[in-house]
Amino acid sequence: MTWYQTLNEVLDLRSFSNLWFWIALAVMWSSASHWVLGVPYDMVVRAARKGGAAQTDLEDITRVQINRLLYIGEVSGLWLTGLVCFLLTSLVLLGFIYGLQIAQALFCLGFPMTIVWLIRFRAARRIRAEQVNGKLLRKYLTRQRLWTQVIGMISIFVTSMWGIYSSLSDRFNEDHFKPQGYNIFHDEEQTVHHRGGRA
Numbered sequence: 001m002t003w004y005q006t007l008n009e010v011l012d013l014r015s016f017s018n019l020w021f022w023i024a025l026a027v028m029w030s031s032a033s034h035w036v037l038g039v040p041y042d043m044v045v046r047a048a049r050k051g052g053a054a055q056t057d058l059e060d061i062t063r064v065q066i067n068r069l070l071y072i073g074e075v076s077g078l079w080l081t082g083l084v085c086f087l088l089t090s091l092v093l094l095g096f097i098y099g100l101q102i103a104q105a106l107f108c109l110g111f112p113m114t115i116v117w118l119i120r121f122r123a124a125r126r127i128r129a130e131q132v133n134g135k136l137l138r139k140y141l142t143r144q145r146l147w148t149q150v151i152g153m154i155s156i157f158v159t160s161m162w163g164i165y166s167s168l169s170d171r172f173n174e175d176h177f178k179p180q181g182y183n184i185f186h187d188e189e190q191t192v193h194h195r196g197g198r199a
Contacts, residue, residue, distance in 0.1 A: 016163035021105050025159060028109060029152035036145045037120055037127075038065035044141050059133050062141070066124040073121055084114055101166060108162065112155035116148050 047058040095103030123144050
């Protein structure tokens with residue numbers, strides 16, 4: 001295998017047959033599940049076990065992250081909404097209308113994560129409005145993590161099914177699934193047909 005073939009395999013735009021896409025998918029959902037509203041989930045577990053200073057640290061970092069998230073939403077939420085809608089619509093058109101597989105893969109990554117961000121923003125507003133703390137705060141963060149995991153599992157399942165379908169569709173367009181000797185008989189048939197036409 002030449003260096004060009006190796007580079008082509010690594011940078012293959014057929015994303016569903018590329019190992020890097022599945023690594024990115026796993027890392028993305030693993031990170032999304034660990035960072036709940038920007039707070040690492042191990043802090044929630046530590047606060048539930050030890051309380052005291054660990055609980056205080058959890059409440060402080062949660063307040064900082066929520067204020068940051070809501071500030072971004074208030075300042076540039078409308079622009080971000082328009083930009084995300086534009087990008088997702090473009091990916092749908094390029095991927096599912098024009099058949100560009102890398103656009104399909106990016107949509108499978110971006111659309112579920114958009115839903116997660118909407119749920120996060122809603123939870124952040126509710127936590128700040130109700131001034132949630134203590135055990136109830138840990139419950140909110142745990143519930144947020146659960147919803148993220150549920151969306152992630154559904155996303156991975158749907159993406160896997162679509163990836164298998166896309167890969168099989170590509171293979172059916174090639175010679176991998178044709179009967180042995182198909183090309184030989186097909187070529188002989190074409191040769192006979194052309195000779196008969198000239199006769």
